[in-house]
Amino acid sequence: MILEKPLLPYFEWLLQFDKTRWGALPHFLLTLLVIAIATLLLSLLVGTVLYGPLKAGDKVYRVVVNGFRELFSLSFRRVWALARLAIQESLRGRVLIAVAVFVLLLLFAGWFLKTEREPARLYFSFVLTATSFLGLFVALLLAVFSLPNDFKSKTIYTVLTKPVRAGEVVIGRILGFSLVGTVLLAIMGVCSYLFVVRALDHTHTVVGSVLAKGGDAEGNLPETTSLDKGHRHTIQQDDDGHLFAEFAHDHDHHVGESNGRLVVSSPHETIRARVPRGGTLRFKDRQGVQVARGVSVGKEWGYRSFIEGGTQAAAIWTFDGIDEKTLHDEDDGGEALRLELVVRVFRTWKADINTPVQGVIQLKRPGSDLKTAPEFFSAKDATIDQRYFPRTLTDTNNQPIDLLDDLVDEQGQIEVVVQCLDRSQYFGFAQGDCYVRMKEGSPLWNFTKAYISMWVQMVLVIAIAVTGSTVLSGPIAMMFTVSFILLGFYREFFVRVARGIQEGGGPVESLVRLVTQMNLTAGFRGESETTSLWIMRSVDSVFLGAMELLANVLPDFGEFNATKYVAYGFDIPANQIAQQLTMGAAYVIGLSIVGYFLLRTREVAK
Amino acid sequence: MNKRKVFQRKLAYGIAIAMLLYPLLLLSRPATVFDPKGGLLSEMRSAGGLSQADLGEIDPASATMKLATLGLRGLAVNLLWGKADEYKKKEDWSNLTSTLEQLALLQPNFITFWKYQSWNVSYNVSVQFDDYRDRYYYVRRGMEFLQEGIEKNSENRDIPQLLWDLGWFVGQKIGRADEVVQYRRLFKADDAFHGDDPPRGSEERDNWRVSKLEYENAIAAVDDRHKSLGKKSEQMFYASPSKSQMSYAEATGNEGKFELGRAAWKVAADGWKRFGDLWITHSTGRRLQLGHEQQVADQIALKEKELDSLSPGLRSKLLEERRSTLSAKQRAAIDKPDNERSRDDWNQAYEAKELLLVTDQDIVDRILEKNPQLRKQAGSLGSEIANLRVDLIYTQRYKDMANYDYWKLRAEFEQSDEAVKARQKMYLAKKESADGQSPIEARKLYEEGFALWRQVLDQFPTLRDREGTTGDDLMVFILKYRKVLDSQEEPIPDDFPLWDIIEDFDTEQEFVEEIRQRKLRVNNETSGVEPPQAKDPEAASQDDSESGSPKELTDPTGKSPLS
Amino acid sequence: MAATPEIPNSDKNGERRAREPDEAQVVVETRALSKVYRDFWGRQKVRALKSLDLEIHKGEIFGLLGPNGSGKTTTIKLLLGLLFPSEGEAIVLGQNATEVSKNERIGYLPEESYLYRFLNAEETLDFYGRLFNIPADVRRERIDRLIKLVKLDAARRRQLREYSKGMTRRIGLAQALINEPDLILLDEPTSGLDPIGTREMKDWILELRDQGKTIVMCSHLLADVQDVCDRIAILHQGELKELGRVDELLKVEDVTQVKARGLSADCQDEIRQVIERHQGELVSMENPTTTLEELFLSIVRDSEARPGRRIVKQEPTKQGKS
CATH class of the missing domain: 1.20.1050 (Glutathione S-transferase Yfyf (Class Pi); Chain A, domain 2)
Known part of the structure; x- marks a missing residue:
């Protein structure tokens, strides 16, 4: 599975505070501080213009002091009353239509989905994306019009003339809409899961007579199953004489007997939740010298780097925390270390296309030369290859060694070394391409975790919508929130523009290029244009500065997307969920404070 | 606002609406069973072949998707193209293909989309895989994509392009690949692509035969259904089925089926001859027949004889005149045999040859001078001969491009x-x-x-x-x-x-x-x-x-x- | 609360006069309170209130009078904290008007009923009760009492969007009273109500005053203000034009009014002569008229008691009692 940014351990993510990176908490506090100071200065400035410096200072002081006092005197009963109101308001509205639309979508999904080689991946992607969008959309609609409607119909008068703190109004609404959204997500989640399970469930028929027991298997075995859902399986027999339909399109089936006919079971393990434990990757170049990254073979995407075959080039992963619990109990009674490896093959010449490229994998003790005997494998390009290392192994001198005692060092680390054997062929690796497979996770729980991610995203959107709607009218608040969401999804692009890395320059330059139909990378020409160029660039630098500041506040919605985990069949690490929940909480707190101040300083009865 | 004024206003509105109804009806009356022409807009639509039914199969999923974008179809399509590129970069093939499916729903009538993306899948995506079976799968995926495009645009005028492309993919991508042996085998066994027709094991499943069929479909689209060829070169377009047939014959020969190959070569020879008889439009608009070069040359000779008969002996007389204008050096150079000439001599000889060239136009001019009464005949003969000469040159060029003689032989x-x-x-x-x-x-x-x-x-x-x-x-x-x-x-x-x-x-x-x-x-x-x-x-x-x-x-x- | 007052502010069993407003306790105080509505660019648009100085004492019914646009509603909103003053300040119950915590002891009945239309009466009162942090049992009991008080028992489960104007005004009053406030602000309480509703509202206001609450109301219906208020302030174009007790303001100094019962024609002549003798001017001596309100109410009461066609009397009785 593709992991472009490695996941940091929780407390490191939260509390790190050094040159390379600031943790989430320091970042949050700093942002709050900066916003607070900026707002203070701005209000002082505006107030001075309107009322004169003394009065302005007095007002600002009072607002701040009141703010602190009121923020800490929140009553849960009031918050809950407002939340209940929000829920009742939503139920009276058209929330249920969203569910209806969703169910319709699912029913007609067949129009939009074609059969794929990896159906589980496609169905999960579709279902999770649809849920996420619909959930966001509904949450947005509910939350964004609520407060402005109150203002328009003046029902806010009867509320704000009660001893209700402005913070309670904001938090109450966020709470209320979140609850509605939660129920909505739950319903959609259940429907989605059932849909996927049902869609993946299929069977084949086998044309052929009963297998003569103990007789001449070869003659009577039917070759393949029927063509269902765009694929068929070849029938194989394993060593125990059991029949099974061979692995194709990401699953296999058992073949059993019933009433004298061969019956194909429903698919086996189509939905999985692998729990990987990752390691750190380093490379050796062809002379055996340690390097950080391997060779580039000219691919645009630099996620993987390559090692050359037939040389000393190697990819080495170091895994932590290997002990008894990491090993699995195997059928033959022993224990084994399960490793999964993804190899990306690059051939510089086709060689024999019928033979795959050969590689070799070994376990190694860190810091010493003790290695297992080389285990040869044929590289399956871009598919997950499962490898087993039993506890008792032999080393390069054919002496027996024990995995845990000899190969794992005192810190609990072990190294995995992979090399390519065929000359002029390359293997490509990234850090996430090799991992130790821990005990399987529950797919249902994994699915739920994906929904938790989505839930955090939704709550975030609600918080933004409510905060925006405290001072903006309905449609404007909607545009505001939608912009936030869009920028959040394209945050990476946004940051690249802000830092000047993205081709095409800032807003003004982009506009100029659009209008004059210039290329992204074309340079500006003409001596006479230097002044205008300078003006353009200066204005742009102001914008870019503002964008960089804004980027600190923008949430990265891409991070909340756990769809790919579920689609690829990987367990979402609890660490990631914790990080997302923390981020969500931080945003809700920050936005509530901002919303409080916005609402408080607003003249209700204009 | 008294009542009367209100009433008057309502009346005025009502009359205005009623008056507007009439031109509205004229413009946008739909075409129905009882009134097949419909209003002006409907007529324009059917004349331009623009209604969805004119363009191809009506697909409810596509219509739904287009509506669901709420007018932002262009934006959605842009985003999806960007995503498709992104997925290709990140080697996420299932997402790439599903994004292409979504794009297919949104812009089914944009021909370049089908051409580009099917080529993308068949040629770019397929080579990313190590196992040749995976490669074949994606080659076939690209071809199926193209087939889908053809279906969706079965009425559209650009369809010959897509059909020809399909023929090209099936022929070249499978038949000229490094893995040609494996690909041909897989293609023949590919039930998903062929379905029941042609049946398993039949020779018609050969990729070259299928390629030829598609080329012929493309030609039928142009000839029978009067679709436009676009920018495609006619001689390449019409030559394609025969070339496929020849490749088929070659391939069967290489696989050891000699009698089959010989029969195939016969078919190929016939097809090539028919191609030679076809009228191909040259880029200048002239119409040529590639197989009839000799006839054109014969005609030229005939016309020249006629011209000469108008004024016998004129040609040799002109030649003498020219010769007399040569310098001594040139004359000497020309008279020398080839192997005795020095470089200078060669130059001189070359120049002399140029001067000695008596063209038909020269003869015509001289006739006009000398015998004005033959002006009409000479003039017409002269222009005919010039025309034919141009035809001959073009025919020769096109024959060269198609390598006509070699393949005939x-x-x-x-x-x-x-x-x-x-x-x-x-x-x-x-x-x-x-x-x-x-x-x-x-x-x-x-x-x-x-x-x-x-x-x-x-x-x-x-x-x-x-x-x-x-x-x-x-x-x-x-x-x-x-x-x-x-x-x-x-x-x-x-x-x-x-x-x-x-x-x-x-x-x-x-x-x-x-x-x-x-x-x-x-x-x-x-x-x-x-x-x-x-x-x-x-x-x-x-x-x-x-x-x-x-x-x-x-x-x-x-x-x-x-x- | 079906009272039978005859002439407002007169002795009614001697009780009304007994409660004098407590002069010492100032419930609401405004000092140079001004409000200027500015547009987006900060330019002045409207001077809604110009330097208002006001004191309202505990236990009195205070009326803000004035034509439309005089600043009455602005003042109420400033007192509630719905608007921020441009200059000056407003002190309510000892706290600045913009403080939220003062709202604990305040009730507000807005001009239109700004209530959530999708809730029913019980839910509305329950909601607002929760906003006051009133515990559940107390809340339930109060909701019951208030609904009965405003006579909405029959409609307590119906959504507010189905209420008539009178009913919404009543539920509005109920929500204003849910927290048993000390200060009640009413914005045009009787506008748009029929005579019966108006009478009821006035009776409630008087009843509330009798319970010791302070009431501030603003209205442009002069007759209702006259009936109910103890002190009034008259505003015009944002400025305070007149302030004082109603009876004092309305007193006509140099005219004496005598009302007597059972006077014969001779008696009336004698009185005329007495007045002449003392160089007085007889302004009028005739049968006084009762108010149309009383006629109306008596007819309605009659009609409810005895349905059917009413026998039209030629003249009303002198006493005005039925």
């Missing part, structure tokens, strides 16, 4: 017994040498085969033409033959019947050393000098097929270094 000779026998020998020899089991047998077969080939080449000397592919095909056989010889540690014998082929067609410079050695031997035999120590041909040409041996760079015989 090839189709013919491949049907001959000698050719079939020669190919049979080659095939058997390859089989024998394939497992390295019986090199002696293989060698014998090869040598018999090459003797037969010599016969064929002598019978059809134009096969040796550099423009044709026979020479290259023979080189492949010769290379294999040399491998067999190498295993027995023998060089290619001097009396090898196809040395001239080696000399002309050794594009990979595999045989430079051998040729040189042989030349030396031949020369020395004729001049009786001791040949120097013959270097081992094996050591001379390395296994490394990328470049020739570095030793040749410092070759003392002064042969030019490798380019």
